[in-house]
Amino acid sequence: MFKNWLKKKNKELTLTAPMSGKGVPIADVPDPVFSGKMMGDGMAVDPSEGILTSPVDGEVVQLFHTAHAIGIRTKEGVELLLHIGLETVSMEGEGFTARVAVGDKVKTGQPLIEFDLEKVREIAASTVTPVVITNMDHVEQLETLVSGEVQSGEPMLKVILK
Known part of the structure; x- marks a missing residue:
């Protein structure tokens, strides 16, 4: 009877x-796993620099041994996958240097992985780097905040949590 009396305010995460x-909508990523949102929803960036920084405060929960991808969990429980380029696993770690380890607490903007952008351009299928929320069951709504050119550290996505 009193359920609607106090409405729960959803939390936001940027x-x-x-x-x-260059910001790239997830639907335009040239890989059906990402563009079809099979891994989750998000956005991608086609990089102009060879450094991947943390888009949130959180904890590193996964770091691929090839350092081409990393998983981060926020205190709100949102889990992110950041995947540098497409088909970069085939590079077997060549040109990638992790600056963090599993279990590390990270801050927004902190360097996570440095990579040789020219080598990725030469070898990988694409340099497009998806940033995907892999547990969308925590998300009520996702709003894109940028289009076109983006700068590292600029707000990119607003997440309304359930």
């Missing part, structure tokens, strides 16, 4: 651009 470059 994801910043993890690198400078």
Whole structure:
């Protein structure tokens, strides 16, 4: 009877651009796993620099041994996958240097992985770097805050949590 008396206010979380470059809608990522949102929803950046920074405060929960991708969990429980380029796992870590380890607490803007952008351009299928929320069951709504060119650290996505 009193359920609607006090309405719960949803929390918001802002994801910043993890690198400078061109913002790319997730639907335009040239890989059906990402564009079809099979891994989750988000956005991508086609980088103009070779450093991936944290888009949120959180904890590193996964770091691929090849350092081409990383998973971060926020205190709100949102889990992110940041995947540098497409088909970069085939590079077997060449040109990638992790600056963090699993279990590390990270702050927004903190360098996570440095990479040789020219080498990625030469070898990988694409340099487009998806930033995906992998547990969308925590998300009520996702709003894109940028289009076109983005700067590292600039607000990129607004997440309304359930």
